[in-house]
Amino acid sequence: MxxxxxxxxxxxxxxxxxxxxxxxxxxxxxxxxxxxxxxxxxxxxxxxxxxxxxxxxxxxxxxxxxxxxxxAPEPEIAMKIAVIETFREAGISRSELARRIGKDEKEARRLLDPDVITKLPMLVSALRAMGKRLVIGLEAA
The missing domain is CATH 3.30.160.250 (Double Stranded RNA Binding Domain)
Structure with missing residues (x-):
């Protein structure tokens, strides 16, 4: 993990x-x-x-x-990092990612833009489309 x-x-x-x-x-x-x-x-x-x-x-x-x-980075940032890194490792195009998540390429571009905030369901959907699963843990601060 x-x-x-x-x-x-x-x-x-x-x-x-x-x-x-x-x-x-x-x-x-x-x-x-x-x-x-x-x-x-x-x-x-x-x-x-x-x-x-x-x-x-x-x-x-x-x-x-x-x-x-x-x-670790804040959770929403860590999730964005995970999506971008997973996308690069997957070796697919933005068009292919868009097809897999059922969105247009503009949505996929925003999803992969580090400066654009993305909601959790979209991040989870993108990770799932690339064969990954988001796991949330808890630890002492």
Whole structure:
């Protein structure tokens, strides 16, 4: 099961209680927060933005290495990443994806656009059309 979670390193900042967050596997994702909760939220956001940027640039996502603190993008971003990555791995055209999900090519183009928000049912439908199944998990924050 793929989660798009990457090991994060939290280092205290000069500001009392603040943290800088970096990812060894995703060096472009650097952020900070005023406290641990804020740093974790900012890290999830930064990671999601960079992973989508990698896909937009045609780069493969890095393989995550295990670490003490794993951070994943927000669920809606992780789902968008999953659809785009699965589409690339499937080796099909946008027209073929559109046919499989019963939509026109314009809908498929929006579905694969990292900057366009897509509703959960459409993401699930696209993944299913490409032989994948969305699994939702729960873990402690």
């Amino acid at each position: 793929k989660t798009y979670a990457y090991a994060a390193t939290f280092e205290p900042t000069e500001k009392e209680g603040g943290f800088t967050v970096t990812f060894a596997d995703v060096p472009e994702a650097i952020t900070e927060g005023d406290d641990m909760a804020d740093a974790r939220a900012m890290a999830a956001d930064a990671l999601g933005v960079i992973l989508l940027t990698y896909l937009e640039m045609g780069r493969a996502l890095p393989e995550p290495t295990a670490g003490e603190t794993m951070i």
